[in-house]
Amino acid sequence: MDSTLELFGLIAGAVTSIGFIPQLIRGYQTKKLEDVSYFMPIVLAIGMTMWFIYGFLLDAIAIMAANTFGAACCIILIIMKKKYS
Amino acid sequence: MDSTLELFGLIAGAVTSIGFIPQLIRGYQTKKLEDVSYFMPIVLAIGMTMWFIYGFLLDAIAIMAANTFGAACCIILIIMKKKYS
Numbered sequence: 001m002d003s004t005l006e007l008f009g010l011i012a013g014a015v016t017s018i019g020f021i022p023q024l025i026r027g028y029q030t031k032k033l034e035d036v037s038y039f040m041p042i043v044l045a046i047g048m049t050m051w052f053i054y055g056f057l058l059d060a061i062a063i064m065a066a067n068t069f070g071a072a073c074c075i076i077l078i079i080m081k082k083k084y085s
Numbered sequence: 086m087d088s089t090l091e092l093f094g095l096i097a098g099a100v101t102s103i104g105f106i107p108q109l110i111r112g113y114q115t116k117k118l119e120d121v122s123y124f125m126p127i128v129l130a131i132g133m134t135m136w137f138i139y140g141f142l143l144d145a146i147a148i149m150a151a152n153t154f155g156a157a158c159c160i161i162l163i164i165m166k167k168k169y170s
Contacts, residue, residue: 002096005139005142005143005160008135008138008139008142009136009139009143010135011135012132013132013136014131014132014134014138015128015131016128016131016132016133016135016136017132018128019124019125019126019128019129019132020125020129022122022123022124022125022128022150023121023122023125025098025122025125026103026122027120028099030120033120035111035112035115035117035118035119035120035121035130036120036121037108037110037111038107039104039107039110040104040105040107041104042138043101043103043104044098044101044105046100046103047097047098047099047100047101047102047103047104047144048116050093050096050097050101051094051097051098051101051141053086053093053097054093054094054103054147055099058090058094058145060143062139065133066157068103085155
């Protein structure tokens with residue numbers, strides 16, 4: 001695995017991971033996640049777990065790191081929606 | 086690129102891509118996306134475009150396909166939120 005490529009992947013992973021943060025902040029501030037579908041974070045968490053395995057088999061740390069963080073954010077989102085509804 | 090690994094990645098990509106569909110359907114049905122943060126789909130679309138480039142450089146069709154579809158879903162979500170607000 002080329003290190004420059006892996007660095008680019010790490011940045012890409014960081015950006016997609018950061019993407020869920022504004023949603024979590026908004027949900028925390030408004031205490032409302034009614035318009036957010038339950039299925040979105042559930043399906044994404046399953047898919048991200050599969051991506052993690054893919055990254056593991058490909059020996060790509062960027063894919064593993066991004067999807068671990070992303071899946072964690074999805075699980076937090078599910079818990080928050082459950083709590084606020 | 087091993088074909089079994091690529092197939093697994095394609096399935097993982099299909100699952101994460103499908104994840105946005107329930108959110109788009111919910112938004113379309115309720116015409117409400119107030120609780121969905123604008124920044125989530127914007128940042129995710131940027132990140133997914135970067136993942137696409139990563140997949141391109143890695144010659145991984147699964148990564149390219151999943152992130153093209155995912156980015157498209159994010160853009161549709163941004164347009165829908167703009168329209169319904």
